[in-house]
Amino acid sequence: MENKKILILGGGTGGLVVANELRKKLGKEHKIILIDKNDKHIYAPSFLWLMAGNRKAENIQKQLEALKRKGISFVNEKVTSILPDKKTVKTEKNEFSYDYLIISLGAELAPENIKGISQEGYNLYKLEDVERLRDGLKDFQGGKVAIVISSLPFKCPAAPYETAFLLDEYFSKKGMRKKIQINIFTPETLPMPSAGPDIGKRIKSMLEERNINFNPEVQLISVDADNKELKFKESKDAAAKYEKYDLLIFIPPHRGSNAVIDSQLGNEIGWIPVDKNTLKTKYPDVFAIGDAASIILDSGKPLPKAGVFAHFEAEVVAENLAAEINGMAPTKTYDGKAYCFLELGYGKAGFASGNFYAKPVPLVKMKKPGRIWHLGKVLFEKYWLWKWF
Ligand SMILES: Cc1cc2nc3c(=O)[nH]c(=O)nc-3n(C[C@H](O)[C@H](O)[C@H](O)COP(=O)(O)OP(=O)(O)OC[C@H]3O[C@@H](n4cnc5c(N)ncnc54)[C@H](O)[C@@H]3O)c2cc1C
Incomplete structure (x- = not known):
């Protein structure tokens, strides 16, 4: 051989x-x-x-x-x-x-594709920015938090929603949740649409229960850092939309x-x-x-x-x-099966699993959120960093 x-x-x-x-x-x-x-x-x-x-x-x-x-x-x-x-x-x-x-x-992350976004926003997908965000949160006195998905596709469709749930917990524990408005802006129609509408609707209602505003079908085009304002693209039914923010967390365009x-x-x-x-x-x-x-x-x-x-x-x-x-016939095929933890804060998480290759649409179900799934996510982190090194 x-x-x-x-x-x-x-x-x-x-x-x-x-x-x-x-x-x-x-x-x-x-x-x-x-x-x-x-x-x-x-x-x-x-x-x-x-x-x-x-x-x-x-x-x-x-x-x-x-x-x-x-x-x-x-x-x-x-x-x-x-x-x-x-x-x-x-x-x-x-x-x-x-x-x-x-x-x-x-x-690759391409924040440069959106004018003004890097000037003062926090890139949720960049380690150094997440460290800055952690420090920025400590000093944040209240106001509008914008979590913006700037374009599709982006990796880990759950991450912006998990961020919102964790921030809800974070500010509640600091006793300042009433002073904070959490807004998610996304071009998606529902959260995690590729997992199917059932999961999307379920996450949407969990957001509502936690007083997190979900703004679907909006496409960010620029950020005016001086005036702390987001500009969203006009569509055939609506004029360009402007939204103020006090703290900006964004997911940059991917390529x-x-x-x-x-x-x-x-x-x-x-x-x-x-x-x-x-x-x-x-x-x-x-x-x-x-x-x-x-x-x-x-x-x-x-x-x-x-x-x-x-x-x-x-x-x-x-x-x-x-x-x-090794001179044998290849036999394995990827069958579309996958799973995902959805961190919800307060020591709880959801767990979604299913088949993304199911026809005509992915068949993904979410288990009742609980502490066990949060623990599973923590154990998986430890396992990952041990297993492959
Ligand atoms: C905040 C966050 C939370 C997430 N949570 C989850 C989760 O809970 N579950 C989940 O399934 N996924 C999650 N993801 C997504 C997951 O991290 C990615 O989808 C996954 O890492 C993709 O694996 P990959 O091997 O394709 O690419 P990556 O893991 O991104 O690896 C790409 C590698 O290529 C290297 N590279 C890039 N360009 C070059 C170059 N030109 N030359 C040499 N090296 C290069 C990079 O340095 C990097 O090490 C999360 C992502 C983020 C950002």
């Missing part, structure tokens, strides 16, 4: 799982190289606890260098281009050839990696179309998983971007690739 070289781009959720699983299944004669521009893996679901002052930044990160102990080579460099015709990847400093390529570069856009592997915004069961791209021996991949469901909506998909897709690719390299 020929020795193979497997290149994994990205050491986030998908990259980490695929590297570990392949290492377990393949002999040492096969090389596994993981490239990431960051030297650390950051566990993003903990950002919301960090915001609320319940985590320290250093406790939700791990050095990718630690993978070397397991026989996975780590290269701390930025990928600049992918040349599938030449089976080559370029970084800022080097060039790497491969036999198999797995792209798990995630989503694919520049390296993907330049490689012609992806579409114009850099998402890579893949086979929904095997995660194969149009190029032989090239796979894309996680947020970087684009899968369109039978409902016409894209498969959401979330760690759970990256994780399960990574397992499928690892199993099939290892089988192929």
